[in-house]
Amino acid sequence: MQFALTETQQTLKNTVRKFLAAECPIAEVRKLMETETALDPALWRKIAEQGWNGMILPEEYGGFGMGMVEMAATMEEMGRALLPGPFFSTVLMAGPLLEGSSNSSEKQKYLSAIASGEAKAAVALLEDSASWSPDAVQLKAASSASGYTLDGRKLFVWDAAVADFLICVARLNAEIALFLIPAKAGGLGITDLPAMDSTRKLYQVALDSVSVPRENLLAEGKPARAALEHMLGVATAGLVAEMTGGMQRLLEMTVEYAKTRKQFGRPIGQFQAVQHLCADMLVYTESSRSAAYYAAWAIQERVPEAGLAVSVAKAYSSDAYREVGNRAIQVHGGMGFTWENDAHLFYRRAKASELAFGDATYHRERIARMVIDAGHVQEAQPILSAVHS
């Protein structure tokens, strides 16, 4: 039993940290968040040159075929740096959806473009109902002479304005279907939704009789649903790792501040009231880290309880990141409430991340379905026999 990163994985993580410290310091984040799309094309290119866009894609698509644990280590560092831009939606959402595509020529073409960094992508799932359940998808797709026509509206789409293509989840003949829509498609209207976290922009995507050719149907029915479930697992696990990185940064900032800020003639970190807030932050952060890497590992190894592991991780970290943020701001005192202090940037990301892919309440209900409704009581699982008992 070994629940830690290998040396190679740790080296990768260190490399990502070093790269982002140099290329995406918090000043760059602040600069980007004030722009319309939070995209820095030069930074995007540099990240792609590192090969990270194709990290989890199979080699046949120009990827590196690495595992979800490596991806999680990378995401943790990206969350720590508060990296803006469409890396998440491209690599952890569009990529996994395309992987589940039954359409091999489109799959080859677009996955290769993702792996090389040539393409940026977004995934349009949520609608007015704001539900993360695939069952809630209503957006209508209809067969036409030349292919398909889509009509409807998507909300809360990450980084849609900079995407070269979108993957839209729609309903075709009452079944879930996935369509690839080029950004230039006629009838596609993308408008921004000003929101709390301006490092990760949200958009409304309106589809007004958008026509796509037949080959743009990536999957329908069962395979589409499977691809969607796979994507939600990968993205949620990746997000939890990213959230852990954000918590780690808040913890470090806060401890540093508590060591240097003096009141009553001593560092405030000498007061137990402050120490205990910091200790809580560490417990939340380490616990999220345990859950994040276990979820990533479970997805990577495709173990039967992967869905449960992902929901446990997201249920926990959704609350934890916010709680860590609450304490970070509190310990920073008046400074923590200023625009100038970085705490609120992470706090905003914490809230956005909490809401993405289902909040704690959503995932607790999923857990309830798995452990209460299962109809039988599972045997107590020994710590060390998670897989083979």
Next chain:
Amino acid sequence: MDFNLSTPELKFRDDLRAWLQANVPADWEKHRTEDEMLARFEFLRDWQKKVYNAGWAGIAWPKEYGGRGATLMEQVIFTEEMARAGAPPLANVLGLILIGPTVIAFGTDAQKKRFLPNILNAEEIWCQGFSEPNAGSDLANVRTEARLDGDYYIINGQKVWTSYGWAADWCALLTRSDPASTKHHGLTYILVNMKSPGVEVRPLRQMTGESEFCELFFHDVRVPAENVLGKVGDGWNVAIGTLMHERATLGAGMQITFKRQFDRLVELSHTIQRNGQPAAADPVMRQKLAQSFVDIEIMRLNQMRAITRINQNGVPGPEGSIQKIFWTELNQRFQQVAAELLGPYVQLTKGDGHAIDDGAWAYSFLRARGNTIEAGTSEIQRNIVGHFVLGLPKSY
């Protein structure tokens, strides 16, 4: 990352599992619930002898002292399998986990020969005399006096919160041998025969109604100087060595216990009614049960990371405090969820015909309050994390 057991670990587990299956006394539940404390303790002493004869007592001890030299992983497996099998605890638990390893680390050959075998076979039961009325969280404030008089130390003072004090034959006592000293200096760790004249044991009744703990009083108790463990004046280091052992593997068994309780609650949730439907269908109870599941699962995962870290670094570190904060507060939240699920029935205690699971839930609700106090309060654990893990300046 690898969550599998190695082949030797699997063999260890399967051997132990098979032995437990064949040997856990079928009437344990009856003894556990019906016996008076002393009768139950005799039952546990017999159980430990049986465990010892089969070679499963003190597995972490080196082979030369009668153990099996078990790895940390095997110790964790042992704790888990005992919990999984619902096996009775070993009577001499403090001797096995705390005092034995300290004797092995600091004792003379004569001391090892004299004390270790009787710890393993439960012939001599041990307690640990550390806390005092004015030395609780501030343990270094120990005042119990050990004054040298020829070949003997004369002990005077009072200890409190002594687990198993009522059953113990011996006590590992932390004393102040240098009256001029303060704090961590001038302390001496000495082994005291509880049958010595001048030792008085008073059971301390706790809020659950039972008496797990005692107060110990020492009036001019004469203890041979050869019973000092480690160096005179070095008692703090000797004592701290044992406290680290206490936290290392304890969590593994607790996690299984919580998961078993959780499974039982899920079972109950299908029969207990709430708002005209089974509680299992009530959206609020579903949320609360799921959160308990999350907590217990996070505890399991944190534990695995902690074990990996100890395996890499060799010793349990201050990170053990994170675990202690987590599981103790988890249990308090969890017991509250259980109480909400059971509703008015939760208040019924042992022996009442209407009580669910014979009042076990009323007991565990009250008992959980002790968790954030015993073995270092949550506040002390947070101080440890603040200073030793995060590097914040010491507050005292």
